[in-house]
Each structure stands twice: as structure tokens, then as C-alpha cells.
Amino acid sequence: MNVIKTGSVFRTKGVTKVYEMGDVKVHALRGIDLELVEGEFIVLLGASGSGKSTLLNILGGLDTPTAGSVFYQDQELTASSPAALTQFRRKHVGFVFQFYNLIPSLTARENVELVTEIASNPMDPLEALEMVKLQERANHFPAQLSGGEQQRVAIARAIAKRPQVLLCDEPTGALDVQTGIVVLEAIARINRELGTTTAVITHNAAISAMADRVVSLSDGQISGVKTNASKSGAAELSW
Numbered sequence: 001m002n003v004i005k006t007g008s009v010f011r012t013k014g015v016t017k018v019y020e021m022g023d024v025k026v027h028a029l030r031g032i033d034l035e036l037v038e039g040e041f042i043v044l045l046g047a048s049g050s051g052k053s054t055l056l057n058i059l060g061g062l063d064t065p066t067a068g069s070v071f072y073q074d075q076e077l078t079a080s081s082p083a084a085l086t087q088f089r090r091k092h093v094g095f096v097f098q099f100y101n102l103i104p105s106l107t108a109r110e111n112v113e114l115v116t117e118i119a120s121n122p123m124d125p126l127e128a129l130e131m132v133k134l135q136e137r138a139n140h141f142p143a144q145l146s147g148g149e150q151q152r153v154a155i156a157r158a159i160a161k162r163p164q165v166l167l168c169d170e171p172t173g174a175l176d177v178q179t180g181i182v183v184l185e186a187i188a189r190i191n192r193e194l195g196t197t198t199a200v201i202t203h204n205a206a207i208s209a210m211a212d213r214v215v216s217l218s219d220g221q222i223s224g225v226k227t228n229a230s231k232s233g234a235a236e237l238s239w
């Protein structure tokens, strides 16, 4: 069942990003107007170089646009100081990247604890590992886990502080299909059970079927927005 609440989480207006390297200007984003609402699962779909990562990094406060405005609820990120952006990221945003960035010398549980120790209302690390079905591997080190399991630890780490938004940049990009599906199931479960507003960026059109809404990017512009009448479970996907 699709339950979408109506509260606005992100609003962007005319977001433009130009990277300048010497005399060369790369227009990564060319005027993005987008709203994400509370509890929504959105897929940002586009070919390599279409601007997906740039947009996600701007939403998550890791990067700032050249022009345009970005609001997180009532906070204008584009008018926020670097310190305020750090606070925003720390409190409200969980990031998942293609490569898991776990600390090799720490167990799964300790990797999650890195976040729970500095968060104000965190989950128990084991509860976060249970959300991704890895509670039994809590005392294993990253080298003892498969790529998909390491990615699930990274997801547990991202959600353990109970962020309002989960931003995932090609979370299955380094995984085979079956492993990717288990990772996507974990992300869908978090969206469904915790109500975490979730954005997944991918070049893989098959993943779109899981989303409430699919926003296609092409050459730094939104080239299409599609609302799915019903969502597929990750297990139904194939690519």
C-alpha cells in the first residue's frame, strides 16, 4: 500500500550547478525544480553524467548549487552556513554510497556504534542491524562479510540515528542482481516501517518499479516524472 503523507521535506527551485575547471564550464544541473514529500520513496533515474549525484549531494548538504534555492522543511539550505549544513546532515540525513566505506578494523556493530554514539535519539545498534537482517553478523568484521552484507551494514549505520531522509547513491552499483535485490529490500523496509523519506539514484530503470515516484534526469534537467500506481517489491525486480 502506498502511504504518502503530504508534508514537504525538500523543495528545490531553479537549482543549477556549474563546475568550472579553468576555461571549461560543465553544466551539471540546469534548473531543477523538485519537491520530495514525507515518507516518499523516490528514484532518480538517469544516464551517467546526467547530474544525479550532484543533485543528491546538494539535497544532502554535501555540496551547494551555483544558483537556485533548496529548502529542507523550513530551513533554506542555500542560505545556511557551513556549520548549519553540517548540523543538518548530522541530524537529518543518512547517506548510502556505492562503496560501503566501512571501517575495516571495526565489527558491523562497532561501525554502527560510530553513529549511535554521537546521535541524540539513536536506535540500539543491534536494532539497526536487525532492520537489515544482519543481527546475527553483528560481531563480524567487514572482510568477513559479502559485498551485499557490507552494504547492509552501511545502511544500518545510515539509519541508526533515525534520520528523516535516506539518500542512496547507486547503492546496488557494485553488486550482482540477487545481492542487489536483498539490499533494495532493506531500503524499502526502512522506508515502509520507519517512514524515512528515501531517494535512490540509479541508472538502472528496473529499480524504478519500487518507487512511489520516478524522476528522470537527462543532461542536468528533469526530463520526466512518473508516479507509480502501485509499487513492486524488490524481489519482483530483475535486470
Ligand SMILES: Nc1ncnc2c1ncn2[C@@H]1O[C@H](COP(=O)(O)OP(=O)(O)OP(=O)(O)O)[C@@H](O)[C@H]1O
Binding pocket: 019, 020, 021, 026, 027, 028, 046, 047, 048, 049, 050, 051, 052, 053, 054, 055, 203
Ligand atoms: N567535482 C566536479 N568537477 C567537475 N565536473 C564535475 C564534478 N562532479 C561532477 N562533474 C560533472 O558534472 C556532470 C554530472 O555529474 P554527476 O556525477 O552528477 O552525474 P551522475 O548522473 O551522477 O553520473 P554517474 O551515474 O556516472 O555517477 C558530469 O558531466 C560530471 O563530469
